[in-house]
């Protein structure tokens with residue numbers, strides 16, 4: 001049974017809410033002041049309905065207290081009619097919604113339903129939580145990823161050199177490992193080498209080894225990673241950063257599997273498969289003369305491009321379920337609104353960025369479900385300021401309740417209503433002043449006011 005805490009100094013409002021809530025089978029606890037309301041807050045409380053004008057501590061201060069104590073708890077604020085500023089202030093301070101006095105019971109009931117629903121769990125994520133493993137831990141059921149799986153399946157059966165491309169965080173290393181793990185080389189080593197992180201002078205010896213005395217500090221001979229990986233797979237990550245002497249040696253290796261250690265003359269050979277990856281445009285590097293064209297063709301025998309996450313957003317719920325499971329949060333719930341925010345975002349950092357966001361949210365949400373406020377702020381703000389965030393929150397809410405196929409009109413009306421109420425308030429109720437300010441004629445303004453149930457205090461002018 002949902003527990004709702006109602007804080008208002010007007011007994012009639014408390015009474016009306018109690019009737020409403022008990023009729024719905026909820027439990028109502030009422031308090032006449034913010035201080036007593038904060039006192040009455042319990043771990044069972046699911047929702048707070050809070051008047052902003054209270055004796056003693058005012059509602060906005062109380063709102064912030066509630067947010068500190070229980071950041072995930074939805075709070076509905078009751079404001080006086082026409083005090084738009086307070087309503088906006090409340091939304092900015094994290095109120096879930098506001099309703100205005102005099103209270104319209106149907107409106108209040110709808111707000112309560114929405115606030116309680118907000119804790120609703122995303123069925124989609126939960127469904128995926130029950131599912132088993134995917135190919136090599138790679139999640140993806142969108143057509144774009146199905147293509148990738150098909151290609152992985154085909155190259156696994158061969159020893160062909162593979163070039164993986166895709167933006168940062170799209171899963172290139174994961175795919176390289178899956179190719180190895182499903183190939184006949186699975187029981188032999190998988191040797192990842194990051195070509196960008198090794199100093200230029202060391203990369204050749206790292207890859208191909210060196211003989212004793214090959215350079216200062218080469219006190220003894222050392223086999224390279226190609227030799228260590230014998231029978232297995234060498235993963236050349238960030239291969240676009242390979243310096244040109246190493247490019248020449250790699251080309252030779254790809255031609256006949258032979259190489260020499262640095263400082264050595266003996267022809268060695270190694271049975272390894274090469275999988276390379278880059279998030280740079282190798283063709284452009286070739287055009288600029290920074291990369292050998294012949295090497296490009298030798299590497300690009302099988303080209304596999306990983307799609308960015310924004311091009312396969314349908315995979316997001318499944319990925320979220322996977323990351324919760326991987327981080328020891330298998331049973332963790334995700335609210336519908338949080339999933340909406342995760343799906344709306346563009347993910348420039350791709351799956352890696354999503355993984356970090358989910359893991360962080362799992363920590364911040366502690367025992368409760370993941371809610372929008374547990375996600376990185378950039379997801380809600382999309383690069384805009386707090387005003388835009390407040391507006392976006394309102395829009396999202398209105399959109400959610402708008403009838404299918406008529407959202408434009410429904411949402412626009414809500415904005416218009418706010419705008420007109422604001423203009424009337426500023427014009428102290430004067431219709432002519434408000435219509436001048438808005439640049440719409442009085443008849444139109446009057447018609448809209450009628451439709452929205454707005455009154456002006458001085459109809460005379």
Ligand SMILES: Nc1ncnc2c1ncn2[C@@H]1O[C@H](COP(=O)(O)OP(=O)(O)OP(=O)(O)O)[C@@H](O)[C@H]1O
Nearest residue numbers: 137138139167168169170171172173174279351352
């Ligand atoms: N399809 C996927 N399913 C599950 N996890 C994924 C998927 N793609 C990427 N990841 C996860 O996202 C993170 C980044 O993946 P990975 O390191 O393979 O990306 P990358 O393409 O190599 O990135 P970079 O170019 O920055 O090196 C890893 O934690 C990986 O497990």
Ligand SMILES: [Mg+2]
Nearest residue numbers: 169172173237
């Ligand atoms: Mg990588």
